[in-house]
Amino acid sequence: MTDHTQRIKAFVKLGTFFREFCDSTNNLQGKLEHSIPSFNALEDKIALAKHKNGWFTRKNILFSFNSWANALTEVHLNTWLAPYRFQQDKSPKTIALILAGNIPLVGFHDVLCVLLTGNKALIKLSSNDNILLPQVAEILVSLAPELKGFINFETNKLSDFDAVIATGSNNTARYFEHYFKDKPYIIRRNRNSVALLTGKESPEQLKALGDDIFLYYGLGCRSVSKLFVPKGYNFDLLFESLYDFHPIIEQVKYANNYDYNKAVYLMSNFKLLENGFLILKKDESYSSPIASLFYEEYENLEVLKEKIIGDQEKIQCIVSHNLFDSEIKFGNTQNPQLTDYADNVDTIAFLLRNS
Structure with missing residues (x-):
């Protein structure tokens, strides 16, 4: 796979795509780097996702896209990754991702972390959110062909992977811990x-x-x-x-x-x-x-x-307001920063340590 800088550029392109797509839905005029047919293909998937999951309204899906458009800038990505030491030209490991499906693209941050660390993502989607991410992955590969083969989706039993990140309930977490006991893992529970x-x-x-x-x-x-x-x-x-x-x-x-x-x-x-x-x-x-x-x-x-x-x-x-060091301001919980790791577990550090 290409070097660390190129991987960042790939996601900057995706952020630009999200931004232009959201602007186009709001009838904002401007020069577009991306084609209308690619926007139409994503529109079709939005409609299908809403049809399959009534909680995935167009408004909420666009809110997710816009949040990622704001996050996936060169400045934000470089600032986020600056503290980490990345090994160049290493062989990629396969990281299994078992994703939740409670909100649109809820597992995208894990995919982002896996790819930015030079690894391959083997993804098990939730049936509640199995439309949007494959389409986003297709868009990403079209923007950065060097990522072809680095994102794969599995509908059957997961196999041939080196580490796992799984998100589920407190009950499924116990199952995950037993099932994946021989692999490095991050297991997330109810919060x-x-x-x-x-x-x-x-x-x-x-x-x-x-x-x-x-x-x-x-x-x-x-x-x-x-x-x-x-x-x-x-x-x-x-x-x-x-x-x-x-x-x-x-x-x-x-x-x-x-x-x-x-x-x-x-x-x-x-x-x-x-x-x-x-x-x-x-x-x-x-x-x-x-x-x-x-x-x-x-x-x-x-x-x-x-x-x-x-x-x-x-x-x-x-x-809260001025009560905790790690507090979030009113109205900002659904606008996480790239450094806001789920369950406060540093995903990038885990991947660098285990790949």
Whole structure:
């Protein structure tokens, strides 16, 4: 395979493709490096992906493409990879990737890491997201023919690989650890994201929190599924700030989940707060159902911070304002940087160490 610099250039080209595609869908005029037929082919796959998975709306798919367009620039890629030492002219290893399918292109960062380290990706797709990535891979190879043969998809049993990165539930993680015990691996489990409120948040911050809650219908591990609020917190300001997100209830699958979960909670005599499109339930768990948000009250902020730090293996993102070193600003959970590794495990370091 070509050298490290050329691999970076390949993904810069892909970032340009995503950017031009998103611009074309918004009728933005400009000189295009890529052809309209290639855009039309991707449009067809977007329609098919939405047909197969009702959560993959066009809006959410384009949001994913635009996020990658912003990330895949020469400056961002070089800045990200600068701390690592890459060995030139090494023989590529085959890295098996077992990908999740909860949000569009959720496993693309793993593919990116594998290829940038000079390795081959052997990909097992989730049935929930098996349309978009093969098309993106085809586009990438058309832009950088030297990558041909470095991206392969497997529908049957995985074999002939040197290391594995697998994403799944806590139950499948135990299976993965046993099955892949003889290979170097990264095994990812269930994680959720939380927001810590103090009651001093502005309406603008709370509205931005709506993106953290509702983007991708709350299906991502970076989606906020739980709030920590001070005892006696007044939820009125939160509901007022989130009102602009009310059209989400027009999505049939979301509305069905809202109605179902509300009925289950009411039959169980749980005390609820709700506004017609979001249910708030007091619960110590981290993983709330679709259209629901758990909350937990606290009296001592420092004690709560210790609890959250102690539960860090269950938490992907912490949304707050000047409370944690690793916190994420309101509204930014679905805009990860290239350095934001899932489960805080450095994928590039793992691949350089095991390939």
